[in-house]
Amino acid sequence: MQNNDWPTADPAVMGMDAEKLSKLDPKIKSEYSNINGIxxxxxxxxAYERYYHGYGPKDTHHVASVTKSIMSALIGIAIDTGYIEHVDQKVLDFSPEYIPHSADKQKRDITIRxxxxxxxxxxxxxxxxxxxxMCMQPDWTAYTLGMLGQGGTIGTFKYSTAGAHLLSAIITRSTGKSAREFANERLFKPIGVKEIPHYGMQSFGFDDLFGKNVKGWxxxxxxxxxxxxxxTLTPRDMARFGYLYLNHGxxxxxxIIPKSWIDESTAMNANNYGYLWWLREEEGVFSYSAxxxxxxxxxxxxxxxxxVVIASEFIINALDRWKLIKECIVLSVKD
Structure with missing residues (x-):
């Protein structure tokens, strides 16, 4: 795989049913109108690439929680390069200035894993x-550490974006670089993803954090x-990252990423959730998704x-992509 433009191939040559694939475009236009690129x-x-609403291959999109799976890769790289000891290192190891309440025993036991x-x-x-x-706090890390370990017990699945933000703080505390800088150097550059630029945050309102002002990282x-x-990534950037995982790192x-980390990150479990990756086993076909x-x-x-990579405009209650991926793409692959 070269780091310049990706080679394209006719779907039929790649063992894909062109007729099934041809249903993608009309289906996207009629049922998934917020898709900007696939x-x-x-x-x-x-084998297939389309853009909508005036977008093209060089346009970046805010990928929302796909960011979490990138963060997972960075933790794996940081462990492999010795910045972090191991996945069971305690979260509080990275914030020695934070002193938990003496009754806060559970907080002390929480690990990166x-x-x-x-x-x-x-x-x-x-x-x-x-x-x-969290976004209204002057110190997001201290705020999240304050919440951490409160209510419930360790081991029960509870989806938390603030928890993923703690991992970013851990990257910075252990490497001395922001996750953006660390990713540019250790992950994006080696796989041919254009450098993610730094954009100074003018303010921390909705549009700056989630909306139309989101640029870079x-x-x-x-x-x-x-x-x-x-x-923010282009769909091809997203595809490079996915292909890196498919190729065992x-x-x-x-x-770039240890094969063992990818195996661990995507090992099936009762929660159908690995290391910040969603896992699915359906009709004998296993997949993992950011x-x-x-x-x-x-x-x-x-x-x-x-x-399969899909970049979308944010809308509330967007139609689940799996049906589209399964019926038009996965089932188009001739065994």
Missing amino acids: VVVRNGYI HLLTMTAPYPFEDWHEPLDK VNDPDGNSTGGWGL TWNNQQ LGDGGNVICCVPEKDLV
Whole structure:
């Protein structure tokens, strides 16, 4: 795989049913109108690529929670390069200035693994995280550490974007670089993703953090890159990242992420959630996906040698992408 433009190939040559693929475009236009771009990579070649609403291959999109799966890769790289000891290192090791209450025993036991697998306790109800509250704080890390370990027990699945942000702070504390800088150097540059620029945050309102002002990679008031959202990528950038995982962490014969980390990150479990990756086993076909609000997706289907990337405009209650991916793309692969 070269770092310049990706080779494209006719779907039929790649063992894909062109007729099934031809249903994608009308279906997207009629049922998934907020999709801005789609890239399908099979056997390392781009077999299908379309853009909508005036977007093209060089345009970036805010990928929302897809950012979390990038964060997972950065933690794996930081462990491999010795910045972080191991996945079971305690979260509080990285914030020695934070002194928990003596009764706060649970907080002391929470590890990086708990943050990666969304099995740390928080006081909010499941799927009702008050993210806006964190965003109003002068110190997001201290605020999240305050919540951490409160309510519930370690080991129960509870999805938390603030928890992913703690991982970003851990990257910065251990490497001395923001997640954006660390990613540019250790992940993006080696796989041919254009450098993510720094944009100074003018303010921390909705549009700056989530909306039309999001550029590069959003950061908190302390300069930590947002761990759970806020990264902008092109669909081809997303595909490169997915292909890196499909290829067991190697790119041009260079090991960027340890294979063992990718295996651990995507090992099936009862929560259907790995290290910040969503896992799915359906009709004997296993896939793992980075999923972001509004329908941003990097879906890897190892046994079909397939990466499907969808970049979308944020809308509330966007239609789930899996049906589209399964019926028009996964089932188009001839065994």
